[in-house]
Amino acid sequence: MKFIVILNNKGGVGKTTSAVNLAAWFAKLNRRCLLVDLDPSASASIHLGFDKSEQNHGTLCDYLIEENRSLADFIYPAHEHNLFILPSEPALSEFYDEMLQDEEAEFFLERADFPDKYDIVLFDSPPNMGNLALNALAIADYVLVPVQTQYLALSGLDLTIRTIEKAQRHLNPSLKVLGYFGTHYDRRTKVAKEVYVQIVKQLKSKVFKTIISVNSKLIEAYGARQPILKYAPSARGSKEYRALAEEILKKIRL
Template identity: 40%
Template sequence: MGKIIAIANQKGGVGKTTTSVNLAASLGVLEKKVLLIDADPQANATSGLGIDVEAVEIGTYQLLEHSASAKDAILKTNSPNLDLIPSHIDLVAIEIELVDKDSREYMLKKALKDVIPLYDYILIDCAPSLGLLTLNALTAAHSVMIPIQCEYFALEGLGKLLNTIKSVQKIHNKELDIEGLLLTMYDSRLRLSNQVVEEVKKHFDTMVFKTIIQRNVRLSEAPSYGESIISYDADSKGANNYLSLAQELIEKNSK
């Protein structure tokens, strides 16, 4: 039975898509069957895995509308053991279209029922907002992973996200768990980076992943080639970080 993990933070630029793509690819390399769902209208996870966004005919939009099944929307990627449900700019309209629908928060949950048994992990790359798209992801997920960048405003907005998670737990999804907080964009040379790490660990202690994702040029280059860091440069610091995160996640979930 697949574990569904939403990767969410309403702040943009914290490494959500980078984490979604590279964690998914790393889990695949470690022989787990993985489905990545691009639930962001910017479709960066889709293009980051080498899929032509303009050519997408069935994706997350059709899934939420229930005009196509999850199995119809799945694309194979060049990454071992990794499938993708792509996104498209159309997805922007879904918030408005779903607004009058009954059970609008449960559209993704319903759509994924058939494919959960086919995968070990299903990762959802969420949009940088707390709108209906992210709400659907949190309602469908078993847990949520929160990337936090090691920069000045790191903890700003985190309270808001944790409150949203609490209300989703209360109203829509009692099972929703926090998988963990992931520190990203860490630069060991900067005092600020180290202060943020200390601060986050002080406040959240065991909720923080041991693996920290370091700033890495190769990591920011990979998406422009439509590749994960694992296939773009398997020896890079970025690839090592994400393989280590995947390993930590697998160990955590095998207890």
């Protein structure tokens, strides 16, 4: 089982879109994949149809509240064969803040709590790098970083890189950077090309070959509560996330 955290301290860079669509492609490519939504805004959960305001399913928050329940009780099959989700909900934020007052409760995720039947456990993380994200970094094998191909993306990236280095030093020395990939790439603009060249110059071989282009079908797929491979299988966004999923599987030898 490989644990991968999608991380970037900025909001809106494509973490959730990448988490959902990579998870769906991993599943389609015959890897059992569990998507864990660590973001109280619950966008990844909602993207896959798990909206706590509309239906009454369990969430990561319920797992924290209800002692003596196992994590498996809060995991649900989602859309694709091989795809599973541990959903989030807004109440997670408040409850976790309360929990933080009790020092021992700060780290609540253990690898051993996850049922040993997934090939990949993929975490979508909240922006602003709160302690929720640190929980995942503490137990993960890899961190995967989406980088928006726009000006200032690289200066903003420093904070993400520093967080990863801190996590490696203090929490999890075996945490590895799986890589960086460009998102929101608009090939009609010079800016996107220039920024991408800078990204490759700075991060070198850590940058995946696949770039995720701007594609409105990805936004529509969110509206339809479906992964892109189901909503618009032949869309550019679907093909690019497939290519990225394949690159990742090759890199982690799965």
